[in-house]
Amino acid sequence: MTTKDRLHCILVFIYGACIAALSLLPSDEAISFNIWDKAQHFAAYAVFMIMAFPIGKSRNAHLRTALGIICFSIFIEYAQQFSPGRDTSIGDAIANSLGVICGYLFSRWLAKIYRSRGKKTATSN
Numbered sequence: 001m002t003t004k005d006r007l008h009c010i011l012v013f014i015y016g017a018c019i020a021a022l023s024l025l026p027s028d029e030a031i032s033f034n035i036w037d038k039a040q041h042f043a044a045y046a047v048f049m050i051m052a053f054p055i056g057k058s059r060n061a062h063l064r065t066a067l068g069i070i071c072f073s074i075f076i077e078y079a080q081q082f083s084p085g086r087d088t089s090i091g092d093a094i095a096n097s098l099g100v101i102c103g104y105l106f107s108r109w110l111a112k113i114y115r116s117r118g119k120k121t122a123t124s125n
Helices: 003-024 035-055 059-082 090-124
Strands: none
Touching: 003 035, 003 059, 035 059, 035 090, 059 090
16 A cells, blocks of 8 residues: 555545544534435535545445445444434435445546546557
8 A cells, every 4th residue: 555545544534533523522403304414414425435435446345435434324323312412313324325325426437437538548649
């Protein structure tokens, strides 16, 4: 693993730790369904997956990464019940999971474009 790869892994780990910390901080807000809250969950986990995608070197590794992030999000949602003012939310877990799935699909699409452009450049020389 190169220094660049290690740095990338550290950055992804720090991002995940920030999500965990922000998700588990005590809250004094009343618990309610808020569409913007779900959008924030979706976006945070989509970015998490997009950041983590390049770490894997195969499709299988990418799928395992996505599954790991989904499991992480479910664990965090479960752990929220032990934080004052927080509660476990199935809606948040669904938004998190959909964010991971969309981040995965977006990353695969970008990787496909990147590979096809690389092939065009190699064949044009």
